[in-house]
Amino acid sequence: MQSKEFLFQYLNANAPVGYEMQGQKIWLDYLKPYIDGYEVDNYGTVVAIQNPDAPYRVVIEAHADEISWYVNHITDDGYIYVIRNGGSDHMIAPSMRVDIHGDKGIVKGVFGFPAIHVRVGEKEEIKPEVKNIFIDVGASTAQEVEEMGIHVGTVITFEADLMEMNGKYYVGRALDNRIGGFIIAEVARRLKENNIKLDYGLYVVNAVQEEVGLNGATMISRHLKPNVAVCVDVCHDSFSPLGYSKVRDGAIKAGSGVAITYAPAVHNTLREMLLNTAKDKGIPFQRLASSRVTGTDTDAFAYSHTGVPSALLSVPLKYMHTTVEMAHQDDVENTIRLFYEFLLQLKAGTDFRYFA
16 A cells, blocks of 8 residues: 555654654655645755645644754764754663664664673662763774764664554654654545645645754744644553553543644634544544643744644654654544544634634
8 A cells, every 4th residue: 555655664764853854755755746836945844735826824734853863972992972862762772773874874883781780780770871871883993983974963863663563553763753744644645636625725744853842843834824733743642551640641542542632822713623523523532731832843833923723633652752652553544534524624714813
């Protein structure tokens, strides 16, 4: 199936924060048969457009970047120390394989770590921290590392490709949030293949640099100045047995439906339109509350220029910011359905002011 091939190709691309180009090209190439035009901005955000001449502009949006690492120091003995590029987790790094994106191509490496015999023998057990995790590329000198095309500032991604688990889940390192990019691409494809002619311009936005401050969405929102924006991201499945609290995080479960968010940045009327669409079409959903801001690109659109009525759909995700992020396939499909059905009932010129 074409869409499944696209999903795996896109999710397995390397698209770390600030270096999203490989994934963005795959995404755009897939969408070109289903759009009337596109834009690429200076930092790599891609906008695929249907009906570009319409004055009323509607955005559906996801972000394309994945967390990663930067080379920060190379020792005389050829070991590599790192700093974060986004919210990378030092706790999961030990023993992971990595791709180092050097000037001469990808170099394979591993996050080394002391054996358990050594770690627990210390007075205080050695635990992974950003300051002590390191990468081994099989080199014995700094010069040897540099000859591989690796230097300070070289970006590093985990080696952990997408897989399907138990016929129910997608599992991989970059579902946050390239699964969202897949969702909005599928919405555009289905609209085109079903010969749907919307009476507004649809701007399918795949933004960069969300993981370091919503940067791509901030830039493109000021450029596009849309009338409406609905973003898709991921949220935590709080039913996993370790670390989550339903009281603190909300009772959100993978496989139980897309999460629709309540927050100051979320426009109440727009959210209710999404909720009513889900109810009318029998699309399962969950409710999620977010204090102050959503922490997603929704905030960038909501608070751009004169303020854009914005809403957030979230795919429940297990093990966020690890190499085994898990999303239920039913949630992915139902998020596509909700976007699609919502866009069908939305009318150009809809006035979202609470009163006039």
